[in-house]
Amino acid sequence: MSQALFPQAHAPDFDSADPSAVRRAIREGRFTGFTNLVAREYVQGNLVAVPAAHADAFELYCRSNPQALPILGRSEPGARSIPELAADLDIARDTGGYMVFRDGDLVDTPRDASPVWHDDLVAFVLGCSxxxxxxxxxxxxxxxxxxxxxxxxxxxxxxxxxxxxxxxxxxxxxxxxxxxxxxxxxxxxxxxxxxxxxxxxxxxxxxxxxxxxxxxxxxxxxxxxxxxxxxxxxxxxxxxGQNAVRSARLPLCITHYKAHMVVTDLPLPKD
Amino acid sequence: MSQALFPQAHAPDFDSADPSAVRRAIREGRFTGFTNLVAREYVQGNLVAVPAAHADAFELYCRSNPQALPILGRSEPGARSIPELAADLDIARDTGGYMVFRDGDLVDTPRDASPVWHDDLVAFVLGCSxxxxxxxxxxxxxxxxxxxxxxxxxxxxxxxxxxxxxxxxxxxxxxxxxxxxxxxxxxxxxxxxxxxxxxxxxxxxxxxxxxxxxxxxxxxxxxxxxxxxxxxxxxxxxxxGQNAVRSARLPLCITHYKAHMVVTDLPLPKD
Missing domain, CATH: 3.30.2040.10 (PSTPO5379-like domain)
Known part of the structure; x- marks a missing residue:
C-alpha cells in the first residue's frame, strides 16, 4: 500500500479489501484517497447524476458510446441508493469526492454531495478501468x-x-x-x-x-x-461523462471527483 | 489481382481461388508467383522437411515454439503426400519454390524438389500468416x-x-x-x-x-x-523453421522458398 494513498504513514484503520468497510471509511472521512488500490477484488464505477428529465437521454448517450460509458447501474429519481450495486450504498457520500456542475460550470468539489443532492437527480454508475x-x-x-x-x-x-x-x-x-x-x-x-x-x-x-x-x-x-x-x-x-455534462449545460449535474470511484459490492469476474 | 503477381499482364489461365487448380498450375509451371493472393479461402502452410531420424525432435521443437511453428500436418517418411491436407498433394512439386539445405548450407533453390527428394525425409506443414x-x-x-x-x-x-x-x-x-x-x-x-x-x-x-x-x-x-x-x-x-534447419546442419533439409507456400484444401475457419 503506497504512502501517497495513506499519507498518515500508518496502516489504515479499516479493512481496505472490504468494499463495505471502504465505503464506511470514506463516508466517515477516515479515507480520502484514490480508490484504485482499495477493494481491488470488487467492481468500481464512475458516477454521473443528471436531472431526471434528461436521464433517458443520458442512458441512450451511454448506450451510444458503450466503450466509454458502460452502464453498471441506474438509480430511481432522487434515490441515493442503487441496491443492485451495494445494499448500503449512499451514492451522495460514498465516493468521498464530487464535482458539482451548474449550467455546465464546475461550481464545487465537495467531499459530501448530500447537501446539494436533489430529488430531481438520477444517478448512473459506469464501468471503470x-x-x-x-x-x-x-x-x-x-x-x-x-x-x-x-x-x-x-x-x-x-x-x-x-x-x-x-x-x-x-x-x-x-x-x-x-x-x-x-x-x-x-x-x-x-x-x-x-x-x-x-x-x-x-x-x-x-x-x-x-x-x-x-x-x-x-x-x-x-x-x-x-x-x-x-x-x-x-x-x-x-x-x-464529465465532458458530456459540461457540454449539456443542465441546471445541476454531479459526478465523482477524479479517481474517487463508487465502490460496489459486485465481485470482479474470476476470468 | 496485382501485375507483380501475374507479370504476363493478363488473367491467369487457372481458377486462382481453387487450391487444386493453383497447385496444378504451380506444378505445371504456369504459376510461379507468391501464393498470398491465390486460394485465399484455404489454409496455406510453410514446408520444412527433415531427415526421418530427426523428425520427432523437429516435431517437439515445433511444439516447444508453437507461435512460430504450429503443426498442420506431417508426412510419413519419404512420402510426398499428406492426405489430410489435400488428396492430390505432391509436396515436392506443389509449392513451386524450394530451398535445399545440405549440412546447414543453402545449396539450391529449385522450382521442383522432386529430383532431390529422399526416402529419408519427413515433411512438416506449419501454419502461415x-x-x-x-x-x-x-x-x-x-x-x-x-x-x-x-x-x-x-x-x-x-x-x-x-x-x-x-x-x-x-x-x-x-x-x-x-x-x-x-x-x-x-x-x-x-x-x-x-x-x-x-x-x-x-x-x-x-x-x-x-x-x-x-x-x-x-x-x-x-x-x-x-x-x-x-x-x-x-x-x-x-x-x-528455416533458421532451425540451418542451425541443425543436417545432411539434407528442404523448405519452401519465400512466400511460395503449401496450398491446402482445408477451408479457412468461418470466424
Missing part, C-alpha cells in the same frame, strides 16, 4: 503507475462521441505505459470485459487521438512519462 | 502491403527459440504496417487462430525484438516503410 487493472495484474501485466503509487493518466482526445440530446463532447481516455508484450496481453484481456471499457481504443501513437503531449494529462495527474521500451496504451474512460 | 490475412481483411483490417501487391516483410529477431535436439536459432517474425485501431483489431482477431501464429509477439517498437532498421528485412522483400499513423505489428513466422 480500475476494475480491469486488477485483472491485468492477476495476469502478470506490469502496471508501473500502480507500482509507483500513481493512477493512470487521462487525456482529452480530438474524437467526438456520438451525441444524444444535450449530451456530447470529446472522448476522454486513460493511458497505461506498457511493454509491447504487455500491451498485447492487456489488449486481449481487457477485450473480454466490455463492462470495464473493453479493448483499448488506440495505442502506440498519441497523435492518433490528437494527443500532442503526454505530459499534459486531463486533470494534470497520473503517470505521463514513458520509459524506453514502453508504449502508451489508451482505453476509453468514464470521465467522458 | 497468409491464412489470417484473409481473416483480417474479411474484418476490414487494411493490409496495405496487399493493396500494393507486396507481401509482409520478415525480420530476424534477437529472440532465441526454445531449442530441441539439433534445432534452435532465432525467431523470425512477419510485420504488417497498421493503424492503431487496426493493430488492436488484428491482435484480437489473430489471437483466435493459434494454428496461424495467434496474437502478435510485439508491436510498435522494432527495438523490442532487436530490429534495428525496418528497411532491412529477412530475405530483402516485403513492405518495410511505414507511413505516418502506422505501427509495425509483428507476428511469429514459420520462416523460423
Amino acid at each position: 480500475f476494475s480491469f487493472e486488477t485483472i491485468l495484474q492477476r495476469n502478470a501485466v506490469r502496471l508501473r503507475h500502480l507500482d509507483e503509487g500513481d493512477v493512470s493518466a487521462m487525456y482529452e482526445t480530438t474524437r467526438e462521441t456520438v451525441p444524444v440530446g444535450p449530451f456530447g463532447g470529446r472522448l476522454i481516455v486513460s493511458m497505461r505505459a506498457l511493454t509491447p508484450a504487455d500491451a498485447i496481453r492487456a489488449t486481449l484481456l481487457s477485450a473480454r470485459y466490455p463492462q470495464f471499457h473493453g479493448a483499448p481504443v488506440s495505442l502506440g501513437l498519441p497523435g492518433d487521438l490528437g494527443i500532442a503531449d503526454l505530459a499534459h494529462s486531463y486533470g494534470g495527474h497520473g503517470l505521463t512519462r514513458l520509459r524506453p521500451g514502453e508504449l502508451p496504451v489508451f482505453w476509453a474512460c468514464g470521465a467522458t | 497468409f491464412s489470417f490475412e484473409t481473416i483480417l481483411q474479411r474484418n476490414a483490417v487494411r493490409l496495405r502491403h496487399l493493396d500494393e501487391g507486396d507481401v509482409s516483410a520478415m525480420y530476424e529477431t534477437t529472440r532465441e527459440t526454445v531449442p530441441v535436439g539439433p534445432f534452435g536459432g532465432r525467431l523470425i517474425v512477419s510485420m504488417r504496417a497498421l493503424t492503431p485501431a487496426d493493430a488492436i483489431r488484428a491482435t484480437l482477431l489473430s489471437a483466435r487462430y493459434p494454428q496461424f501464429h495467434g496474437a502478435p509477439v510485439s508491436l510498435g517498437l522494432p527495438g523490442d525484438l532487436g530490429i534495428a532498421d525496418l528497411a532491412h528485412s529477412y530475405g530483402g522483400h516485403g513492405l518495410t516503410r511505414l507511413r505516418p499513423g502506422e505501427l509495425p505489428v509483428f507476428w511469429a513466422c514459420g520462416a523460423t
Whole structure:
C-alpha cells in the first residue's frame, strides 16, 4: 500500500479489501484517497447524476458510446441508493469526492454531495478501468503507475462521441505505459470485459487521438512519462461523462471527483 | 489481382481461388508467383522437411515454439503426400519454390524438389500468416502491403527459440504496417487462430525484438516503410523453421522458398 494513498504513514484503520468497510471509511472521512488500490477484488464505477428529465437521454448517450460509458447501474429519481450495486450504498457520500456542475460550470468539489443532492437527480454508475487493472495484474501485466503509487493518466482526445440530446463532447481516455508484450496481453484481456471499457481504443501513437503531449494529462495527474521500451496504451474512460455534462449545460449535474470511484459490492469476474 | 503477381499482364489461365487448380498450375509451371493472393479461402502452410531420424525432435521443437511453428500436418517418411491436407498433394512439386539445405548450407533453390527428394525425409506443414490475412481483411483490417501487391516483410529477431535436439536459432517474425485501431483489431482477431501464429509477439517498437532498421528485412522483400499513423505489428513466422534447419546442419533439409507456400484444401475457419 503506497504512502501517497495513506499519507498518515500508518496502516489504515479499516479493512481496505472490504468494499463495505471502504465505503464506511470514506463516508466517515477516515479515507480520502484514490480508490484504485482499495477493494481491488470488487467492481468500481464512475458516477454521473443528471436531472431526471434528461436521464433517458443520458442512458441512450451511454448506450451510444458503450466503450466509454458502460452502464453498471441506474438509480430511481432522487434515490441515493442503487441496491443492485451495494445494499448500503449512499451514492451522495460514498465516493468521498464530487464535482458539482451548474449550467455546465464546475461550481464545487465537495467531499459530501448530500447537501446539494436533489430529488430531481438520477444517478448512473459506469464501468471503470480500475476494475480491469486488477485483472491485468492477476495476469502478470506490469502496471508501473500502480507500482509507483500513481493512477493512470487521462487525456482529452480530438474524437467526438456520438451525441444524444444535450449530451456530447470529446472522448476522454486513460493511458497505461506498457511493454509491447504487455500491451498485447492487456489488449486481449481487457477485450473480454466490455463492462470495464473493453479493448483499448488506440495505442502506440498519441497523435492518433490528437494527443500532442503526454505530459499534459486531463486533470494534470497520473503517470505521463514513458520509459524506453514502453508504449502508451489508451482505453476509453468514464470521465467522458464529465465532458458530456459540461457540454449539456443542465441546471445541476454531479459526478465523482477524479479517481474517487463508487465502490460496489459486485465481485470482479474470476476470468 | 496485382501485375507483380501475374507479370504476363493478363488473367491467369487457372481458377486462382481453387487450391487444386493453383497447385496444378504451380506444378505445371504456369504459376510461379507468391501464393498470398491465390486460394485465399484455404489454409496455406510453410514446408520444412527433415531427415526421418530427426523428425520427432523437429516435431517437439515445433511444439516447444508453437507461435512460430504450429503443426498442420506431417508426412510419413519419404512420402510426398499428406492426405489430410489435400488428396492430390505432391509436396515436392506443389509449392513451386524450394530451398535445399545440405549440412546447414543453402545449396539450391529449385522450382521442383522432386529430383532431390529422399526416402529419408519427413515433411512438416506449419501454419502461415497468409491464412489470417484473409481473416483480417474479411474484418476490414487494411493490409496495405496487399493493396500494393507486396507481401509482409520478415525480420530476424534477437529472440532465441526454445531449442530441441539439433534445432534452435532465432525467431523470425512477419510485420504488417497498421493503424492503431487496426493493430488492436488484428491482435484480437489473430489471437483466435493459434494454428496461424495467434496474437502478435510485439508491436510498435522494432527495438523490442532487436530490429534495428525496418528497411532491412529477412530475405530483402516485403513492405518495410511505414507511413505516418502506422505501427509495425509483428507476428511469429514459420520462416523460423528455416533458421532451425540451418542451425541443425543436417545432411539434407528442404523448405519452401519465400512466400511460395503449401496450398491446402482445408477451408479457412468461418470466424
